[in-house]
Amino acid sequence: MANNKQVILAVNGGSSSLKTAVFDSDTLEELFTAKAKGLNAEKAVLEIKDANGKSILEKEDQLDSRQAAEAIIQWLKDAALTITAIGHRVVHGGLQHRVPEQISASLLADLEALYFVDPEHLPAEAELIRQFEKAFPKARQVACFDTFFHRDLPEVARNFPIPEKYAEHGLIRFGFHGLSYEYIWETLQQEIAWLDDKKLVTAHLGSGASMTAVAGGKSVDTTMGFSPAGGLVMGNRTGDLDPGVLLYLLKNENLAVADLEELLNKNSGLKAIAGNSDVEALLKSRNRSKKAAAGLEHFCYSARKFIAALAAAMGGIDLLVFTGGIAENSPDIRQLICNGLEFMGIEIDERANEKDTVISATQSRVEVRVIKTNEERMIAKHVKAILQES
Known part of the structure; x- marks a missing residue:
């Protein structure tokens, strides 16, 4: 089909998915979305939709990130x-590199030097950049970093309690899922008066999961640190871990660094506890599987604990937002996480939790919301800003 409209393409590659969206260059109206989920599994689903949500193309096949991108x-x-x-x-x-910037050969070289920090994302993201650059050589390529939103973390939240020289080498807490947190904040600005005076905890729960405390539009503290493997228990990742465990695995179990990397990023978390990293599957089997029930308990316990910790970092909480694939689509997970947080003034209305965006009970001192994130829109917004600067 012929179409001369000038557009911005947003590319969002995850550990098991690839999401892209096409936006009008002038208005940032979303025109098309193309999403592939279940990558590297037995069956992946690729679907392309128009602005009205009508499916244009749907394909089921065994796909990896590269094959999905080619399609x-x-x-x-x-x-x-x-x-x-x-x-x-x-x-x-x-x-x-934290501020959005035009992609260059030197940036790609810098990213390659960081592959060991995030082997789940960076190599695949660099490959996607090369693929789209080759396919559309006249288009400007822009990198939008997940760490940008957390760039002003307070020193007490940013630095590890280790010698200062290591911080100078880049060993600090960066924080991640920043594009999602940025989108949530901008969405709330349109809906809530005096938002700058509110203390907000946002929970981005997907196969990778994190939470962030936000006050005045800035990240105050966050669960992920130096890498996306820290913080909450996740699908395949450990979350926070006693450093002594790593020393034990290296010394007593004789794990090589590559083996340890594989263990921490691909064979831990819910997969290790329950034998399955799919939260939806665990919810279906929890009544007949002790492992499934234990995995969900670990996940929700971890989430509850971090909500309380982040509220403490701000000296209170006014608003709790659930976002990300798991949090957006699972009322059960939201309820299980909030059970036990009544002491903080967090109470869920069961009926509202099934269908509404505001799901807190009338008597809840803390407002609880569910907001569908849109990282692709934030990418397009940053790209447009760079285009306008030049």
């Missing part, structure tokens, strides 16, 4: 859209 690229070429710029979500850019 999306082919559709984009067939659509004959004029892609002026492509924005890429990049999880980690180290100390030198």
